Amino acid sequence: MRIFPFLLLAVLLSFSNGLTAQKKFERETRLRENDVPAAALSFIQATDPQERIRWYYEENLEGNSVEAKFKRESARYSVEFDTLGNIQDVEIEISPDELESSLKDEVDDNLTEQFTKYKWQKLQRQYTGSVTQLQSLLRGEQELSGLTIRYELELKGTKERHTALYEITFDEAGLITRQRQIIFKNANHLEY
């Protein structure tokens, strides 16, 4: 009788799926300030931050980066640098209600073409530009001219009866430029 579970396991293993590749892989590790590239530290210090800054080292399939994260006036900021400390972009989490209605409508039209059902979960506005432009943005000087603005949306979407979480990037015209499925970390130690 005690052999039965092992026999069942052997049968089930023969039906198991092979490994599938992750669509979006990300791994982040907390960084001490001493380990942050000097250029990244200087950039942040020049914006005269009043908040506590948390630094992370992020690894993903497209390359590695260093991120500074902080919260300011209830908004969450993420400032991304390459591994040498050169600024890449600034992301600020916003509510979908903050989008212009015409832009949201354009994005919704594009999403409707791809998903039978969807729900906006999290939205970030992403700014890219020169060092001085981005520092000015972070100092609250609201100099948005010359900055390139994109949006990164986390969306719960259904395609062909399959529901998953997606990361969708779109531009100021509402054109979707990238779409990736977010793969959840294994949770069997939480479920069973």
Next chain:
Amino acid sequence: MRITWNTRNLFGGLLLLLGVSLQGQSVSQFGTLPVVNLNIGLSNGWEVNTKWETRQILSTSVDGERLERGFDFSLSDHAVVLAKKVGLNSKVAAGYLLRFRDGDIINRSIQQFSVVQRLRNFRLAHRLASDQTFVQTEAVEFRLRYRIGTEFALNGQSADAEEFYLKLNNEYLASWQGTDFDFEIRAVPVLGYKFTDRNKLELGLDMRFDSFLTEDLRRRSWGIIAWYYKV
């Protein structure tokens, strides 16, 4: 592997919890509980979860007076559960467990629904379960269970491969057997290490308190070592 200041504090907290839990009151038992949990993914959101668990009693006390001490094999459980993903973060599952104890075989059917929420700096899991235990010479025991669990990364915002995490489970079980009703509370703090996303090892304490409604409060504490592997 560098241990950060936060990890040291959490170790200290776990030891404090251990110290508090071992204060004797009514019936107390302490032992070990090794677990192997194997998860096999199938197609279309189906998976099979198998679990082997054994218990060994190291000491038994009544009203603080130690009655027995040693290594006493208590039982072994073998469970197989078939699960289906029914939402973005949720699964339903049903299965069966065989328990081998004192030469007897005890049968149990299991049903559960689980949801895992991805929050900003931790994961929160809810598990609602019911089971029915069949013993030849006793009335069927029906149980209803709710467990809430959290996973905190000890480095970064989420636990990645080659990182430690802290998991805290709290479970409430209501049991009906014939005309008897009982209530049990479980608290399980563990320190886990993720070798890979599919391979984890956990060490911790499983503390159980039952028989609240009688005067014979029972406290059991199990030192857990659990290995989770996903094929």
